[in-house]
Amino acid sequence: MTHDPTERPVNPEKEAVAGGEGGDTAANGRGFRQRLREVVQAWNRFWFTPADPTPLGLIRICTGLLVLYIHWAYGTDLYELMGPEAWLDLPTMNLFRTEFPYMKQPSSWEEEPLPEPTDPAERKELEEFRARWNRDKRQAIALGQTAWSIWFHVTDPGWMLAVHRAFLGIMVLYTLGVATRITSVLTWLAALSYINRGQTSLFGVDTMMNIALIYTMIGPSGAALSVDRLIGRWWQTYRALRRHEPPPVLRPQPLVSANFAIRLMQVHFCIIYFAAGISKLLGNSWWTGTALWWTLANYEFAPLRYPFYEEALRWLCRHRWLWEITMTGGVLYTLVLEIGFPFLVWTRLRGLMVAAAVLFHTGIAVLMGLKMFGIAMLVLLMSFASPQTVRQFVRTLGRAVPVREWEYSATDRRQLLLASLVHACDVSERIRLRERSARP
Amino acid sequence: MIAPASAADEDIALVTNPWPALLLGLSAGAVAFVLGAVVGAWYLPKVGLFLLALVSAGVGVWIRPRAPEILAVAALTALLVYWAMDFETSRPETALLWDSAQLVVGVMAAVAAVACLLVLVPRAAARAVVSVLVLLHFGGILTAVFSVPTPGGDPPAAWLPNELWLRFYRPYLQFVYLNNAYHFYSPEPGPATLLWARVEYTDGSSRWIKVPSPADLDKDPLGQQYYRRLALTETLNSTYPTPVVPDAIRHQRVTAGQQFPRGPIPLHPYFSDTIQYKVPTEIARRTIASYARHIARHSPHPHDPELPVVGVKMYRVVHNMMRPAEFLRPDVDPLAKFLFVPYYLGEFDADGNLKDPNDPLLYWMIPIVPRYSLPPTELRPFQVQVLPDPRKAPIVGADDYLTRHAGSSPWEGDR
Structure with a gap:
């Protein structure tokens, strides 16, 4: 691991101290403004400097493989953990998610208990609630959770299996980087479905997987090392070759959003x-x-x-x-x-x-x-x-391919498409395209 | 595949017109809304329309993510779907039909609307807004970190982070599942908790179900589902602190132990009362009942699957670890009986109802006591005794009161 040269040293305090000195009030004011400006600049550099999206692409692939394994493994236990008669069955889960009371903290040192209501219906409701949760409903800030899961709603075994397989398909697309902006959101929502339904069967891996999914969803994780990017490269090369231009140099463009997600x-x-x-x-x-x-x-x-x-x-x-x-x-x-x-x-x-x-x-x-x-x-x-x-690592993967030339005819559409595809896939830049008619 | 991964790649996109997808989505949303207003049921067609509307709007945004008009139409589409769902979720009888899906759609609409505003304002202002959102996001994560109760704390947890969590951050953190406090293996790395259940059938036969079981390790190559089972049982650890055991409860326990039909069940001689009596929280009790229901419904008799279940006795079993000195002893191994510490969670019927909520042994430890080869000492049954330090005495067995309490041995016939 080496330092990212695009990263500027981020030490706002140090920079601010170096920037501001003054003996009188005006100078102090200028010094303060200068320091503030430097802090803002450091903040901007940290969050909003464009960065190569390749690391995010690699993280997406690894996250995708992790997500795929985790959810493939659910397949052996789908009904046991997500079904209506799961270990935590649906009626109990529904009770938790709609009624679990989040209680107020005392706002003073000695809080008086609330008087019993005079209305019999209200008193009955409170007693029933107390029997279920051992809490006074009136002291609750909120009831239930803001959680989503498809398994709260889809309970038929056949449909469950169909939805599970559809989710696995979406996760495959996310891993490959197909329509990543959409499949990343769908993958995250799918993963949340399992997390929120199987709340008593979670452990650290779910937490970490979710974090990786959220940030690869926020960032342009399909902008590198993805099918999305491959098709973009293919199309870009094809257009250039069709115009008899040399094949373009295909490097991912630095993006602010890539840096933001990584940060x-x-x-x-x-x-x-x-x-x-x-x-x-x-x-x-x-x-x-x-x-x-x-x-x-x-x-x-x-x-x-x-x-x-x-x-x-x-x-x-x-x-x-x-x-x-x-x-x-x-x-x-x-x-x-x-x-x-x-x-x-x-x-x-x-x-x-x-x-x-x-x-x-x-x-x-x-x-x-x-x-x-x-x-x-x-x-x-x-x-x-x-x-x-990361880029070096990706290039190293392609080193096994010997350097060679690939000839094509710009007048033959099939050859043009194939040559463009070869160039698009060639992340290690091992293959040089040569237009046949251009030979001496 | 045909659209750019971001606006920066727009020049290499194959498809640049988002409007057909957007209009399709908007139309589907509108039809779903009208259908929701006019027709009560027809859930499957409605779900299809919801999906079509949302995915089409998503495709539109994907093609041109930084156009405010696109984001506005996407927000409107999501809002139409939200309202269409509201026809069901606002009625008590169908409230749970797709309430959580409606939540997702509402969030999508809000995100698209905020994104629309962000692309409309100047870049500096957008960055300022994003910066505030970043601070709010990590502020929320920190409230989750600092609102966890500390062991023995008074008050149990920090007031301010808790207040912020409860009143401001909770819905957001719950929705995105970023509620973890990341207190891994702290304050202490504790022993694993297991669930042992004795299922009894109408013919009087029984079998033990142990969670997790070694077979769970083979469900997938990396043992993922085994750890899920361990997490299932870990939930049962949620108990109220026991600062003191009231005399009346202790007396009932001791008396019930003395008069137990299959022979006396004393208190454990090496643990204090406060460790031996652990009352589960409400959420744990409901979880236990659900687990009991699951076991009753999915644990058929090995020879006659039609035989109904009459009862499930549930035990939370803490599997203590061996101390370094115990590793030097030839008579102790990691599966020694006395290292398992069971707590009785009650006997349930097949529907998960606790048969006897007033059982005096409920939530008490059922001792498995190592039997040391010590010189004879005067035994005072049913009292906590200080015995000679057994660490150097040979262990010749264990007094297994769990088998006595359950009615059959958990050490044979495992699942």
Whole structure:
């Protein structure tokens, strides 16, 4: 991972200090305005500088594969988790989503209970509500959730299967980047359907998948590495060749919206790490250095069912010093990474922090069994990769193709279309088009 | 494929006229609205029209995303569909027919309208608005992070973030599912929670259902559905804090344990009362009832699938981890019985109704106590005792009161 050269250093305070000095009030006022201007400029640079959409395209592909796997796996459990008689059945889910009370907080230090209503009908309604939720309905700010799911409405098994397959089809299109502006929205809405219906079967991977989907939906994730882009390139090449012009250089245009989406993802990732890090500071085991042990020795998550793993833990336990160093080291690594990442990733240490995070999530995937969660975090982490690195990676994929020439006749429409297609697909720029009639 | 991914690519688009799609969408929305006003049912044709209207409007926006007139027509189309749906959702008998879909359509209309305004105003103003939206967005995420109750906190959670979350951010964060506090493995990495259920049939036979089961690991190569099962059972952990167990409740528990028909079930000698009595929250109780219904309906008798279920005894089982010192012992393994700590969640009928809400053992831990090879000590049944430190004494078995309570052993005949 290298730095993005299009990124200007973002340190508004430092820039502001360098910019403003003054001895009198007017100078102070000018200094303040200057600092404010610099802060605004830094903000603008951070959010609104055009950027290459290639990283976002790559994130879309990885998110799409993740989404596809997650929802393909739902297929084995569709009725058990989404059906009307699922573990959390539809009547219970409907009750939660329409009636769950969100209660007011006390607005003073000593709040008097509300008097019982005199109207018998109202009193009966309140009593019934109290029996269901153990709460006074009058103290609720809101009832129910603002959540959408197609599975609240489609409950017939045949239709459920049809809708599930249609969703999988949309997710395939999103992954390929077909009509991405539409399929990204539909994929997100489809994913929300499963999330909101199966609320008791969610875990971290759903959260991370949703974040990746939201930001690839907001940004132009189909502007690179997509079928959309391929067809655009094809059409652009075809028009040029038809006019006997040299084949165009096809590089994705930098877009403000691409940078904006990437920045959203980066900031969100930093918040996730920071929240995860500081919340751990409340726990005894994170202070005593034993937290890592409780994750490694958890039978349901760690690979304890494999004898070699259990034997490895037994061996570690036999060596107290090694055990302590491993556990304390692991805890320190986690805390320093999670709390330090949001600050250090914007500095020259970005490569180091990203590498440390990759190692961290690989460890979580292998030792704690949360493979999909690890993959989802790695997908989000890709937002910190520079466009140059991503483009280089994409070009490297095409290096296996030998450099060669492709001849075509501009008068033959089929040859023209084929040559345009070859040029459009050639992201590694390995094939040179040559118009036959133009040869000496 | 035929339209640009963004306005910047407009010069390479094959199709540049969004109006046919937009007008088709608008017409479909209008027909759906009229149909909604005139005809009560005909749900399937109406759904088709809704989809046609929304997708066509989406295609129009996709072709030319930065044209205010296009966005305005798309917003109007979505609004027509919203109103068309309102004919059903406003009536109590059909309120849930597509209420959540109506929410999505409403959000689409609002997004298109805001986007329309954003492209109309000068670029600097649009950037200012977007900047404010960014701050609001991350502000909301931070309220979700900071409104989580802290262990033992008084007040339990920060007031201001909670107030902001409740009164301002909740609908937005719930809709986009960005409500997570990201407190992974904190404050402590806890043990896994399992669900064990004993299903009893009319002929008196029974079987145990364990969630998750090892078979869940094989449902997909990466074990995704296994972790979904673990999440299902994790929900049962939502319990009220137990600062103290009232004497009357403890007395009832002890008495019921002494008089239990299949032999006494004492309190666990190594845990305090407040750990042994955990009352689920309302939401957890309803979830438990739903799980019981699901188990009753989807766990046929292995030999006679027609045999009706008469009861489902539910247990929330905490699977404790081994301490490092226990890993050195040959007589303890990660599946040792005493590492499983079951809590009785009640016996349910096939419809998920709790058979005896006043059961004195309800929500109490049913002990599985390791049996140590210790010198004989004076036992005082039904009282918390301080026993000699067993960590160095050999374990020769476990006193399994769960089998006694349930009526059959959970250690055999797993699903």
